[in-house]
Amino acid sequence: MGRDTEAKCKKCRREGTKLFLKGEKCYSDKCPLTRKSYPPGEAGESRSRWSQYRIRLREKQKARRIYGIREEQFRNYFEKSDSSKEVTGQALLKTLERRLDNVLYRSGLAESRDQARQLINHGHIEVNGRSIDIPSYMTEEGDIVAYKDKSSSKEGLRNLVKDEGPRVPTWIDVEPNNMRASVLSEPAIDDVEESLQVNRIVEFYSR
Numbered sequence: 001m002g003r004d005t006e007a008k009c010k011k012c013r014r015e016g017t018k019l020f021l022k023g024e025k026c027y028s029d030k031c032p033l034t035r036k037s038y039p040p041g042e043a044g045e046s047r048s049r050w051s052q053y054r055i056r057l058r059e060k061q062k063a064r065r066i067y068g069i070r071e072e073q074f075r076n077y078f079e080k081s082d083s084s085k086e087v088t089g090q091a092l093l094k095t096l097e098r099r100l101d102n103v104l105y106r107s108g109l110a111e112s113r114d115q116a117r118q119l120i121n122h123g124h125i126e127v128n129g130r131s132i133d134i135p136s137y138m139t140e141e142g143d144i145v146a147y148k149d150k151s152s153s154k155e156g157l158r159n160l161v162k163d164e165g166p167r168v169p170t171w172i173d174v175e176p177n178n179m180r181a182s183v184l185s186e187p188a189i190d191d192v193e194e195s196l197q198v199n200r201i202v203e204f205y206s207r
Contacts, residue, residue: 053204053207055200056200056201056203056204056207057204059196059197059200059201059204060074060200060201060204060205062196063096063196063198063201066113066196067096067099067102067113068101068113068114068117069096073136075205077092077095077096078092078201078202078205080095081095082202082205088198088202089198089199089201089202090189090198092198092201092202093187093189093192093196093198094186094187094189095138097169097187097192098138098139098140098186098187099135099136099137099138099139100116100120100125100127100132100134100135100136100137100138100139100145101113101116101117101120101135101136102116103139103145103172103181103183104116104119104120104125104145104181106167106168106169106172107145107168107172107174107181108161108162108167108168108174108176109145109147109160109161109174109179109180109181110160111160111162115160116135117135119157119160120132120133120134120135120137121133121135123148124147124148124151124157125145125146125147125148125151126145126146126147126148127139127143127144127145127146128143128144129144131148139183140183141183141184141185141186142182142183143182143183144180144181144182144183145180145181145182145183146178146179146180146181147161147179147180152178152179157179158179161176161179162176169187169188169191169192170184170188170191171183171184171185171186171187171188171191172184
């Protein structure tokens with residue numbers, strides 16, 4: 001699988017909105033999007049009229065970049081959601097939110113989804129006491145996501161964990177001091193931080 005090397009802040013500028021890819025920097029006045037709200041490569045805001053295809057494509061790309069997912073995997077998520085009994089858009093969002101890297105980020109146990117993926121890949125995280133090194137692992141109601149004992153004793157990793165903040169959704173309970181989080185229920189759509197218009201993503205793949 002290829003590696004995405006594009007600068008994270010350029011991704012936000014490309015989509016014209018914050019994707020929260022750089023952790024705390026995204027919440028500060030250092031965010032480049034506040035100074036350069038136009039797409040990279042342009043001297044100013046584009047006045048060209050967007051087609052319906054472009055609008056739907058950009059919404060799909062925005063979702064992919066927010067959750068750090070490649071096209072093939074994202075399409076697979078959509079197809080499974082489309083074949084479910086739920087509304088396709090809601091099912092897709094719930095699937096994205098259930099990913100282990102997202103749960104780690106949402107709970108404040110990692111500063112960004114990218115950092116969460118790195119922690120998982122390096123073997124610092126366990127689910128229900130079992131080591132998991134797959135960022136796309138799907139969490140379930142009742143799961144306990146935590147740092148391993150050996151990892152939680154490292155000061156550098158402990159400093160990554162923040163006290164419960166505004167981005168922690170209602171379906172996750174966090175114990176910052178114990179460096180763990182519990183999945184209380186399936187993801188609540190109202191708690192999704194990003195303002196994704198999933199109907200456009202559904203229309204893109206259904207065209």
